[in-house]
Amino acid sequence: MIKIANAQFWVHDQDEALRFYTKRLGWEVRADVTMEAWNFRWLAVGPVGQDDVGLVLMPVPGPPMLDTESSAALAGLVAKGAGGTLFLETDDCQASYDELSARGVVFNDPPTAQPYGIDTSFRDPSGNNIRLTQVLDFDPARGTAP
């Protein structure tokens, strides 16, 4: 069987990202290893209670892996929100929203009813999008009451 072990986001600043994912989101550190010779830090976090899937907070690389121009372009794309989305699920969207808000997460929008459930979204400091969904039985009319 093949399964997903880690997904990855590009981040502008690993220290800032680490603070966000641990202090604000409440996740745990899975790995934090610095390879001095490579000037590289392998940093991975993940949600408490889900041990087998993690998120790698990868620094936007510079030369020699990426030339200066491409590196700046990549950092810019992430800042513009083009870095991608992480889709999270929760049992209770409102409770998660309240809990994370209390820890300082600034949401894009409040929990909103959708045909597939209730969801909301926020971004990490670099601009990566994170969607938080409470999945419910599909109802095309949910969330469209006038």
Place this chain on the structure above:
Amino acid sequence: MTSQPLARHLLRARDLADARYAEPLTVADMAGAAGLSLAHFSREFKRAFGESPHQYLLTRRLERAAALLRVTDWSVADVCFAVGAGSVGSFTASFGRVFGRSPAAYRRSWPSAARFVRIPRCVAMAYARPQNRTFREDQGTGSS
């Protein structure tokens, strides 16, 4: 707090439009979310995202209107006001310009099965937002 790239602040303004398009939101509100002066904001937003903040807000409202037309049986006027558009007349004109058909014709053109597709709202909002078009560009296409 680490200093963030300008684009990250512009993204905050775009997020505001995505979240509060249904309110009487203005470009000045978006500039405020980015922490920039109005003129500077409009210029930088266009440079970063390829369209003006006003165009973004307009097409966001039209995209959400199209979504409501697909999944509800609301009147065109109800859809118009639900997405924060100010007048039914200008809403209908903008809609026709961007989607190439009236709101009612747009609704008829969608199969009812589309209501049952499970696509997260953020994905729909990212991919279904129409490109803004001007009358002048429309004249250049040579078809209707």
